[in-house]
Amino acid sequence: MSFRNVIEGTGLTIEACADVLGVDRELFQQWSDGQKEIPPAYAVLLAAILGVRSEILLAKSREGSVNAGNAGPAAIWFKFRGSSFHDADRETILLMRRLGHNANQLEKAVRGGTNRTWEILFEEVRKGIDYQAAPQEQGREAARVFSELTQFGQGGTGCSEILRDSLRSRGILLIESPIYKSRIEGCSFYVGEGTSQRPCLFVNNYTTTWFRRNLVIMHELGHAIFDQTNGGEIDVAEDEATDQTLRISVSELRAQTFAKETLLSKSILLPTLNRNRMKAASLTPIQLATLISETGIEQRTIVEIMLERGMIDNVLADTYLAYDVWGILKSLTDHALSTREYINKIGKKAAAAWTNKRFTTTSARRLLLPVPYVKAVLDAVRGLSISTGRACELLMIDQYTFSERYPEMELAE
Amino acid sequence: MATDSSLWFIFDSDALIQIFVAEQQGLFQILLDNYGIRSFMMNEVDTEIRSNRKHGGRIKPWLDKAVKSGLLRMISAGDLESLKNEAQGGITLADIRSLGFDYNIYVETGEAYTHAAGVLLQMPVVSNDRKAIDVLEQKGKTLPPTILRSFDLFAFVYAEGFIDDKAANLLLKNLKTQLEWCPPCFKNASFVNGMSMFACRLQTSLSINTTGSKWSDSLYLGRVDGQTDSESALGDE
Numbered sequence: 024m025s026f027r028n029v030i031e032g033t034g035l036t037i038e039a040c041a042d043v044l045g046v047d048r049e050l051f052q053q054w055s056d057g058q059k060e061i062p063p064a065y066a067v068l069l070a071a072i073l074g075v076r077s078e079i080l081l082a083k084s085r086e087g088s089v090n091a092g093n094a095g096p097a098a099i100w101f102k103f104r105g106s107s108f109h110d111a112d113r114e115t116i117l118l119m120r121r122l123g124h125n126a127n128q129l130e131k132a133v134r135g136g137t138n139r140t141w142e143i144l145f146e147e148v149r150k151g152i153d154y155q156a157a158p159q160e161q162g163r164e165a166a167r168v169f170s171e172l173t174q175f176g177q178g179g180t181g182c183s184e185i186l187r188d189s190l191r192s193r194g195i196l197l198i199e200s201p202i203y204k205s206r207i208e209g210c211s212f213y214v215g216e217g218t219s220q221r222p223c224l225f226v227n228n229y230t231t232t233w234f235r236r237n238l239v240i241m242h243e244l245g246h247a248i249f250d251q252t253n254g255g256e257i258d259v260a261e262d263e264a265t266d267q268t269l270r271i272s273v274s275e276l277r278a279q280t281f282a283k284e285t286l287l288s289k290s291i292l293l294p295t296l297n298r299n300r301m302k303a304a305s306l307t308p309i310q311l312a313t314l315i316s317e318t319g320i321e322q323r324t325i326v327e328i329m330l331e332r333g334m335i336d337n338v339l340a341d342t343y344l345a346y347d348v349w350g351i352l353k354s355l356t357d358h359a360l361s362t363r364e365y366i367n368k369i370g371k372k373a374a375a376a377w378t379n380k381r382f383t384t385t386s387a388r389r390l391l392l393p394v395p396y397v398k399a400v401l402d403a404v405r406g407l408s409i410s411t412g413r414a415c416e417l418l419m420i421d422q423y424t425f426s427e428r429y430p431e432m433e434l435a436e
Numbered sequence: 437m438a439t440d441s442s443l444w445f446i447f448d449s450d451a452l453i454q455i456f457v458a459e460q461q462g463l464f465q466i467l468l469d470n471y472g473i474r475s476f477m478m479n480e481v482d483t484e485i486r487s488n489r490k491h492g493g494r495i496k497p498w499l500d501k502a503v504k505s506g507l508l509r510m511i512s513a514g515d516l517e518s519l520k521n522e523a524q525g526g527i528t529l530a531d532i533r534s535l536g537f538d539y540n541i542y543v544e545t546g547e548a549y550t551h552a553a554g555v556l557l558q559m560p561v562v563s564n565d566r567k568a569i570d571v572l573e574q575k576g577k578t579l580p581p582t583i584l585r586s587f588d589l590f591a592f593v594y595a596e597g598f599i600d601d602k603a604a605n606l607l608l609k610n611l612k613t614q615l616e617w618c619p620p621c622f623k624n625a626s627f628v629n630g631m632s633m634f635a636c637r638l639q640t641s642l643s644i645n646t647t648g649s650k651w652s653d654s655l656y657l658g659r660v661d662g663q664t665d666s667e668s669a670l671g672d673e
Contacts, residue, residue: 045487046483046486046487047483047486047487047492049486050483050486050487060479062478062479062480062482062483062549063533064480064533064536064537064540064545064548064549065480065483065545067537128541131541132541132542404567407567407570407571407574408542408571408574408575409541409542409543409571410542410543410544410547410565410567410568410570410571411565411567412450412543412544412546412547412565412567412568413540413542413543413544413568413571415544416544416545421488421489421490423489423490
């Protein structure tokens with residue numbers, strides 16, 4: 024397998040690979056053609072992103088190929104082949120894998136090692152599962168153990184508000200970034216090199232609501248817990264053309280049940296209804312909006328869950344689905360506001376702290392970095408754990424963009 | 437750093453970019469011909485310069501020219517081999533890359549490998565990133581014996597009369613036009629006026645090259661006897 028073969032094996036273009044490394048395209052082409060040798064520092068980085076051994080990339084291309092056990096790129100790239108996915112999808116995955124590598128590097132600089140708390144949690148959840156049981160049963164049991172260990176849903180309250188911080192604090196990489204015109208709703212796979220691998224959950228936030236994304240996050244988490252050996256799972260937004268077999272596969276059913284049960288188990292739903300003096304069989308639009316606001320789950324999923332649990336019938340389900348709750352919801356929670364509405368509410372000055380300061384710029388395709396990650400990088404600069412130049416690499420921006428975005432941080436002596 | 441007649445300057449990308457932006461690539465020839473100093477960079481630095489979004493396109497031809505002429509070299513196994521009988525003998529590219537890999541956790545790729553080379557080869561490094569130095573010091577990492585800034589070189593060639601007032605002021609103007617970093621004393625002054633306030637880390641001595649015990653101490657350069665033939669000094673180019 025040669026340098027060029029590895030790139031072709033991913034379905035990526037030379038340009039995309041060059042961009043994500045922040046390397047001049049002409050120079051990258053020369054590496055690929057074997058005219059110049061790739062510096063080991065870049066070979067290691069590219070290998071980690073593509074999921075190959077760096078020896079393959081370091082072998083001089085003039086030798087044609089290297090016998091490295093025919094080690095091809097990571098399994099996730101095979102899943103992104105075919106006409107269902109576009110360059111945008113593949114390039115976004117590439118950026119995410121780079122982010123995964125960067126997150127490991129940041130933790131090494133700041134903590135001296137990577138956060139692997141997720142590993143113990145996943146192991147505990149998997150331990151209690153009967154893999155011969157129905158997928159829904161597996162998902163339910165997994166959700167029960169997970170909620171117990173993480174204290175999700177404790178006190179009968181929804182966990183949507185804390186789930187992002189909670190997952191990230193355990194070393195799980197969670198990214199919500201737009202991929203325009205993509206069918207991908209979410210996906211999960213492992214990023215990082217060798218023993219530093221960590222789960223990465225991605226949710227496409229292009230024209231989706233925060234309420235929908237909570238479900239997608241937990242669904243992808245379900246995949247990350249159970250389907251690690253598959254090389255990753257991709258979930259596309261459902262429409263008429265969606266393959267039915269995708270919806271009914273064991274892993275999909277298990278992940279979906281896990282997501283629903285974690286976010287809205289009986290021990291969350293019933294106390295929430297009681298606390299607000301509501302009855303599932305006679306919800307008004309205001310009450311349904313309150314339920315959405317308090318649990319952080321979208322209307323469709325709440326209705327689906329109540330129907331599955333026999334709390335309402337099909338007629339009532341249709342009635343609830345027909346409620347227009349969005350206007351009410353906006354008065355109950357900021358999560359229902361559009362970005363523009365939210366900025367108007369908090370004021371442009373407050374919004375300026377993070378607006379347009381999180382997108383990567385080294386490649387044509389841009390990734391919206393998580394706020395906690397950007398904050399952690401800047402804190403590492405302030406704490407002298409990393410230099411500003413290194414911060415640029417970790418944020419995937421150039422130094423000029425860094426100076427513009429964060430003028431309070433001097434670049435040079 | 438041991439006193440030594442075969443001195444290398446190992447350049448980081450930010451310093452090289454400034455040298456090219458200031459159109460002072462003649463520096464490499466001056467250093468070689470008059471002080472026997474050979475200019476080097478790591479392969480990673482070459483990549484960074486070519487990939488620089490703001491200046492890369494403009495600089496590439498000059499960089500190619502400097503590399504082709506042999507005045508600026510990428511450190512190779514052969515170059516390290518040539519040091520084998522001297523104080524820095526026995527260091528391999530793999531040693532530099534291993535240390536660079538460690539430094540790269542904390543500082544940018546180019547400067548990580550540049551500092552690593554400077555440390556292992558006990559050669560001066562030219563890098564403008566003070567934050568990177570602070571970070572490496574904070575992490576208890578060893579630093580090269582001497583760290584110069586691009587302005588130390590500019591100031592040195594000016595003080596030694598290799599460039600005149602007009603050229604010096606022009607180089608500063610070029611840098612300011614490109615919004616490049618410059619030491620505070622030059623920010624609101626001409627190069628000539630700023631020089632009186634600038635503590636240059638590069639000085640001349642009567643004969644040998646020598647430095648102090650801290651990376652920021654001045655490095656004293658001795659003139660070589662007669663003119664060094666650049667081609668013969670460059671070996672296997």
